[in-house]
Amino acid sequence: MTENNSAVSIRNVTKIFNQGRPNEVVALEDISLEIQPNEFVSLIGPSGCGKSTLLRIIAELLQPTRGEVQVYGKTAHQARLDQDYGFVFQSATLYDWRTVAKNVQLPLEVMGFSREQRKQRASEMLKLVELEGFENHYPWQLSGGMQQRVSIARALSFNPKLLLMDEPFGALDEMTRERMNLELQRIWDRTQTTIVFVTHSIPEAVFLSSRVVLLSPRPGRITEILDIDLPMPRAWEVREDPHYFELVNHLRDTLRAIEGGVQ
Amino acid sequence: MSLQRVWRQYAPTIVLAVVVILLWELIVRVFNIERFLLPAPSAILANFTSNLDRLTHIGWFTTKEALGGFAIGCSLGILAAFVTARWTIINETILPFAIAANSVPILAFAPIVNNWFGVDNPLSKMVIVAVIVFFPMMINTLRGLTLVDRNALELMHSYAASEVEILLKLRVPNALPYMFQAFKLAAALSMIGAVVSEYFGGNRSALGVFITQEAALFRFESAWSAIIIACIVGITFYLVILFVERLVIPWHASFRTTEHG
Ligand SMILES: Nc1ncnc2c1ncn2[C@@H]1O[C@H](COP(=O)(O)OP(=O)(O)OP(=O)(O)O)[C@@H](O)[C@H]1O
Ligand SMILES: [Mg+2]
Numbered sequence: 001m002t003e004n005n006s007a008v009s010i011r012n013v014t015k016i017f018n019q020g021r022p023n024e025v026v027a028l029e030d031i032s033l034e035i036q037p038n039e040f041v042s043l044i045g046p047s048g049c050g051k052s053t054l055l056r057i058i059a060e061l062l063q064p065t066r067g068e069v070q071v072y073g074k075t076a077h078q079a080r081l082d083q084d085y086g087f088v089f090q091s092a093t094l095y096d097w098r099t100v101a102k103n104v105q106l107p108l109e110v111m112g113f114s115r116e117q118r119k120q121r122a123s124e125m126l127k128l129v130e131l132e133g134f135e136n137h138y139p140w141q142l143s144g145g146m147q148q149r150v151s152i153a154r155a156l157s158f159n160p161k162l163l164l165m166d167e168p169f170g171a172l173d174e175m176t177r178e179r180m181n182l183e184l185q186r187i188w189d190r191t192q193t194t195i196v197f198v199t200h201s202i203p204e205a206v207f208l209s210s211r212v213v214l215l216s217p218r219p220g221r222i223t224e225i226l227d228i229d230l231p232m233p234r235a236w237e238v239r240e241d242p243h244y245f246e247l248v249n250h251l252r253d254t255l256r257a258i259e260g261g262v263q
Numbered sequence: 264m265s266l267q268r269v270w271r272q273y274a275p276t277i278v279l280a281v282v283v284i285l286l287w288e289l290i291v292r293v294f295n296i297e298r299f300l301l302p303a304p305s306a307i308l309a310n311f312t313s314n315l316d317r318l319t320h321i322g323w324f325t326t327k328e329a330l331g332g333f334a335i336g337c338s339l340g341i342l343a344a345f346v347t348a349r350w351t352i353i354n355e356t357i358l359p360f361a362i363a364a365n366s367v368p369i370l371a372f373a374p375i376v377n378n379w380f381g382v383d384n385p386l387s388k389m390v391i392v393a394v395i396v397f398f399p400m401m402i403n404t405l406r407g408l409t410l411v412d413r414n415a416l417e418l419m420h421s422y423a424a425s426e427v428e429i430l431l432k433l434r435v436p437n438a439l440p441y442m443f444q445a446f447k448l449a450a451a452l453s454m455i456g457a458v459v460s461e462y463f464g465g466n467r468s469a470l471g472v473f474i475t476q477e478a479a480l481f482r483f484e485s486a487w488s489a490i491i492i493a494c495i496v497g498i499t500f501y502l503v504i505l506f507v508e509r510l511v512i513p514w515h516a517s518f519r520t521t522e523h524g
Pocket of ligand 2: 051052166
């Protein structure tokens, strides 16, 4: 194996659930992908093609059946122990018994930040996601979109080297979603983290990413990797760019073709 | 909570209670029901107020037994749940036993336990209560510790949190609502357990002994007065737990109001 300085290096990863049993599922087949530091890579593909599974394998929440994952030159296991991962789930996954501020501080507590630092970070992050004034609210007192923003603040609070986001905006309405897209674009530009982002929305993937990875239906394989060669940092105007439309349409056609293949 | 809201919340209950008592009085008088079948509420009340000293004395005696058994049973149940939750294998072996044991009518052992520790000894009642309370406490706590949302757990793993941190920051808070459910159940069970095991014999100043005695001597009003004491203690116990629950887990779904504040 050659040394490399990729942020994420996925080599021939296959994941089979319940191997050898009647309910065996081949979720991912022979996935190889190199992600460079400070890249924004989106995974897109039909439902059930293994996008969440791939994110979980990168974060070492699941073990691959075959193949291996390296993160900043380390094993995924070591990267997890080094607390390199910020994970944003599709559902906000806030702890009911913690206020908004305390939820954002959760990773900081685990990682041993001082009380002062925790407070300061939490208020910075809540400002970043425009939730100042909600510090002492409980999760159930917030709308779905606000909860998801808290979970993003929580993931960013400790400056993880790698941010893994599993359809973070799936539950949001169109308006909020577009605003969050701009926000995330700004955060990414400012924090210089590497982001792996799962989404069902092609416009969202094109707007945000430096590369889009298209997965085929089960078993998930990489069908295409598309460079998004639109200027950075991206502003609203990008969405009027003819090239933006070309890329969106191209992805839409390809996705339709591979989905049509199974239906 | 404003007084008006408290009133609005509990008014139906209070009105219902008053109506039931009035109906009871009415039926006893109109149909001239024998007092060994059902004394009139007014007669019970008269007896209750004139015997209040004696009643509080025996009530307190039995309450101590119930509280002691509650404390022992709940502590051991919680302890057992924590130990069991720690090791999945033990957990899977023991849980079916605990669930089976929970459906055994433990009160049936009361006469035997009375012999073990001595009929007069309050400890014999505490042991019965402790055993009754132990299983629901353990099973509920165990559920709370182990039935944790998958993503909530993965979140902790993604931070490389230790098992101790996961226990303190996720499993225990997750278990608290389950535990309060069990405390409420245990509160009711412990009073029932103490009184009923006294029916099989006990100290002269015990509530259950008093009730059987008075009933045997056809002093039904005073048996009923003792039952009222048991009810008051049981309800108070329950309300205290409800109050503590509000303090400890104010975030829980059962306390959410639709309005602000
Ligand atoms: N723990 C598991 N045990 C068994 N099978 C699983 C497990 N997790 C996922 N799978 C299967 O693996 C496949 C991929 O699941 P995954 O959740 O990764 O899909 P996805 O691409 O994220 O889908 P969606 O877009 O709907 O979220 C599915 O067929 C799913 O049924
Ligand atoms: Mg998914």
